Amino acid sequence: MPLEDDVLKALAKGEINLDPFLAFFGENIEAQVSGQLAEIYVSGQAEMITWGKTQAGIPIAYEGPPVSQAVDWAAKRGARLVTEMDTTTKDRLARVIADGIQNKRGIPGLSREIRSTFADMSKFRSQLIARTETAEALSTASLDNMKGMGIDGKEWITAGDSDVTDECLANEGQGVIPRDEAFTSGVMAPPEHPNCRCTVSPARLPT
Structure with missing residues (x-):
């Protein structure tokens, strides 16, 4: 669509600034992402400790790295994820805006489309974490604990x-x-x- 292409080009040139809009959502999304990753990392620690007790003869006194390590790692990883997603987010949002203008949906209709788009993105993020990021968090926890347990x-x-x-x-x-x-x-x-x-x-x- 010509209008959609124009909007995307303007976005690429920096003529349309969506950062304030994205910032409104970004802080909350980043907190949710980091929180989920920290929980996954801790679960990975638990799996390694169980392995150590049952198969490697690691003393039960070993409890793995402190939770603060999981929180710090998750916060950094969550921030990186949100940053990497910004480009995709902006592209999708630009397409929604262009489509809304071209089809004369008006402010109420465009607002609904934007809310729907961000709801869909949240679902996408959840799926991404559940699949790829779960593997990343569990592997990081496993490698960290292997070193601590002398494996x-x-x-x-x-x-x-x-x-x-x-x-x-x-x-x-x-x-x-x-x-x-x-x-x-x-x-x-x-x-x-x-x-x-x-x-x-x-x-x-x-x-």
Whole structure:
């Protein structure tokens, strides 16, 4: 649509400033994202401590890093996520505004479209966290706890079905590797790609 294209071009040139509008939503969204990530990180700590007690003989007195570490990590990761999403958010919002103007929806109609768009974005963010960011948070917690528990190895575990990518299969095929070494795809732990369902498991290096 010509009008939509014009709006997007103006947005790219900085002639339309959506930052004040986005800032109204951004602080709340960032707080929600960070809070969810902190909870996921802590759950990852719990999983590692359970593994240590039952399989590695780690003393029960070990309780993992303080919760403040999870909160600090989650706050930084949440802020980065919101920043990375701003470009996409602005593009979608610009399209809604352009469409509303072209179809003469008026202020009330345009307001409804904007609210609907942001509600949809919130759903998208939730799905993103539930899939990709859960893997990121759990892997970070696992790697942090492996170091604290003195575990020297790790291995890549896939979902084991036909949807597993070649990169993830190659990582799994390496078996147990040193904890501080990258897998063959270049990452330290899952996720390898958006919606990655793989996990990283603590392991002892062969002696």
